Amino acid sequence: MRMQESIQTTGSRESLIDVTNLTKTFDDITAVSEIAFSLKKGEIFGFLGPNGAGKTTTINMLTGLSRPDAGMITIAGQDCVKYPKKAQHLIGIVPDESNLYPELSGFDNLCFCAALYGMRKQERQERARELLEKFGLKDAAHRKFGGYSRGMKRKLTIAAGIIHHPQILFLDEPTTGIDVASARQIRQLISDLNSGGTTIFLTTHYIEEAERLCGRIAFIVQGRIARIDTIENLMQQTQGRHVVQFAISDNTAGLCKNIIAEFQDLQCRPVAGGVRVESSRPIRVGPLVRLLEDEGAEVSEARKIRPTLEDVFVQITGIEAGMMKQEKEKMKMGGES
Amino acid sequence: MKKWIAFWNILAKDMRSYYLKPPNISWGLLFPLVWIAMFFIRSGLGFESITGLLPGVMALSVLFGTTSVLSVTVTFEKKGRSFERLLLAPISLELLMLAKTTGAILFGTINAFVPILIALFLTDLSAVNWSIMVPAVVLIAVSSTFLGLFIAVSVKEVFEAQTFSNFFRFPMIFLCGLFFPIASLPLVLRPLSYILPLTYGVDILRGAITGKNSMYLGLDFFVIIFFCLVLFFVTLKNINRKWIT
Numbered sequence: 121m122r123m124q125e126s127i128q129t130t131g132s133r134e135s136l137i138d139v140t141n142l143t144k145t146f147d148d149i150t151a152v153s154e155i156a157f158s159l160k161k162g163e164i165f166g167f168l169g170p171n172g173a174g175k176t177t178t179i180n181m182l183t184g185l186s187r188p189d190a191g192m193i194t195i196a197g198q199d200c201v202k203y204p205k206k207a208q209h210l211i212g213i214v215p216d217e218s219n220l221y222p223e224l225s226g227f228d229n230l231c232f233c234a235a236l237y238g239m240r241k242q243e244r245q246e247r248a249r250e251l252l253e254k255f256g257l258k259d260a261a262h263r264k265f266g267g268y269s270r271g272m273k274r275k276l277t278i279a280a281g282i283i284h285h286p287q288i289l290f291l292d293e294p295t296t297g298i299d300v301a302s303a304r305q306i307r308q309l310i311s312d313l314n315s316g317g318t319t320i321f322l323t324t325h326y327i328e329e330a331e332r333l334c335g336r337i338a339f340i341v342q343g344r345i346a347r348i349d350t351i352e353n354l355m356q357q358t359q360g361r362h363v364v365q366f367a368i369s370d371n372t373a374g375l376c377k378n379i380i381a382e383f384q385d386l387q388c389r390p391v392a393g394g395v396r397v398e399s400s401r402p403i404r405v406g407p408l409v410r411l412l413e414d415e416g417a418e419v420s421e422a423r424k425i426r427p428t429l430e431d432v433f434v435q436i437t438g439i440e441a442g443m444m445k446q447e448k449e450k451m452k453m454g455g456e457s
Numbered sequence: 458m459k460k461w462i463a464f465w466n467i468l469a470k471d472m473r474s475y476y477l478k479p480p481n482i483s484w485g486l487l488f489p490l491v492w493i494a495m496f497f498i499r500s501g502l503g504f505e506s507i508t509g510l511l512p513g514v515m516a517l518s519v520l521f522g523t524t525s526v527l528s529v530t531v532t533f534e535k536k537g538r539s540f541e542r543l544l545l546a547p548i549s550l551e552l553l554m555l556a557k558t559t560g561a562i563l564f565g566t567i568n569a570f571v572p573i574l575i576a577l578f579l580t581d582l583s584a585v586n587w588s589i590m591v592p593a594v595v596l597i598a599v600s601s602t603f604l605g606l607f608i609a610v611s612v613k614e615v616f617e618a619q620t621f622s623n624f625f626r627f628p629m630i631f632l633c634g635l636f637f638p639i640a641s642l643p644l645v646l647r648p649l650s651y652i653l654p655l656t657y658g659v660d661i662l663r664g665a666i667t668g669k670n671s672m673y674l675g676l677d678f679f680v681i682i683f684f685c686l687v688l689f690f691v692t693l694k695n696i697n698r699k700w701i702t
Contacts, residue, residue, distance in 0.1 A: 238459025
């Protein structure tokens with residue numbers, strides 16, 4: 121229903137991207153099925169979902185790398201299904217894997233990307249220097265991109281994505297597989313870009329990242345949008361919810377099943393290092409600890425926690441967010457050096 | 458103007474990154490030298506025979522110079538996903554592919570003039586019709602480059618590009634009339650000769666250098682230009698179908 125509400129607002133003048141009934145099929149697999157959403161000028165829009173949910177396929181269709189089987193895409197008033205090239209000067213793309221030229225230096229890569237958008241020599245060199253400074257890569261400006269660390273590669277790829285001052289920036293998993301410090305810097309850069317007026321379309325599987333950066337979020341599962349809403353509205357869903365997390369040092373397999381069987385008003389799911397129990401009523405910890413200990417589990421801590429967007433995600437999609445994150449990290453580590 | 462800035466920079470980057478690298482330059486010099494030496498020694502004739510060898514050596518230099526580098530670099534960029542960056546640039550696919558191929562065309566054309574330079578010191582080239590030879594070299598370079606592009610779009614891996622290139626190149630060498638006159642080929646193979654762009658390119662070169670072309674030059678030019686256009690537009694269609702899925 122919320123999706124329908126969004127569709128009705130897509131005609132508003134402040135919309136920069138309008139997507140309606142977008143569908144893409146590869147052989148027998150429907151990668152994206154009749155999705156619809158709009159992006160307002162100046163917002164950060166999060167697109168969250170597990171691997172294979174259709175996030176990258178959606179970005180590819182929006183940017184002109186892939187042709188939709190059905191549906192409409194309008195970017196800044198341009199029909200991008202019929203004329204995919206027309207809006208390409210307005211958009212910047214940061215793909216999920218850094219795709220700059222390994223044999224070129226950071227500076228040359230940025231200058232080359234600027235030239236693709238028709239920037240003149242002096243203008244592109246000044247812009248490249250400005251971005252290298254801004255992204256903390258000034259000292260590595262003349263080193264070959266192939267020799268950069270993963271975090272540096274991500275930063276330069278983002279710099280390349282914004283070299284031509286795009287109105288809209290598509291960021292596909294920008295912080296996956298990089299160190300904590302670089303990820304934090306990139307989040308700050310995204311925030312700064314948005315403050316400067318850039319509209320951002322962000323796909324991520326880090327729910328806490330989306331919660332921190334985005335104004336609105338779409339949850340996409342198996343090519344369909346499960347829910348689109350503002351963070352505030354999504355979080356309202358957790359009001360009146362009570363959550364207690366038990367830290368358990370042993371194997372937690374089967375514990376949730378026993379808890380649910382014994383306490384039917386509770387919901388339980390395993391999390392890293394324990395189990396998380398939820399209820400619409402206050403949770404009595406004593407009987408639960410006793411049950412867990414009777415099952416042979418050693419409970420070291422029981423902590424009442426504030427429900428997060430991750431809880432909303434799990435509630436709506438039924439997908440365990442932690443597992444989704446681990447899976448993606450593994451893929452990334454194997455895929456990009 | 459903006460799109461020509463993109464065009465020029467794609468071309469300049471490819472020249473710097475791929476074509477003007479020492480291994481390619483040495484390959485471009487070594488290859489024609491070896492072919493000239495091989496044919497010269499085999500013929501057992503004097504330096505006068507070099508004029509007769511030139512069309513073949515020039516055609517081979519262009520063919521190998523263009524197809525080797527282009528098919529591999531495009532496949533390499535496609536695999537490393539940097540080609541996506543080009544597809545996302547606000548320039549038409551036609552202009553993008555012209556930018557990607559111009560480097561190979563220039564490289565192939567320059568390669569063809571290496572044997573000419575060598576021959577200038579060894580024999581008299583005053584009878585050469587340059588106004589026919591130069592366009593012929595460019596057209597052979599264009600058709601070979603577009604063949605390389607066609608190959609690059611048809612494969613996924615770099616090694617496939619190399620193998621597939623040879624699948625086209627070696628039969629072409631034997632069927633285009635370089636080693637054996639087409640008239641002496643088995644009847645069943647002759648039709649194949651006439652569907653190869655190199656056959657017409659070699660005939661023009663032979664006409665320009667020795668005056669012994671076997672077909673009407675106007676027809677040669679028409680057919681090779683036709684091949685260039687067909688290869689380019691078929692390849693663009695393939696890119697649209699395969700790379701913009």
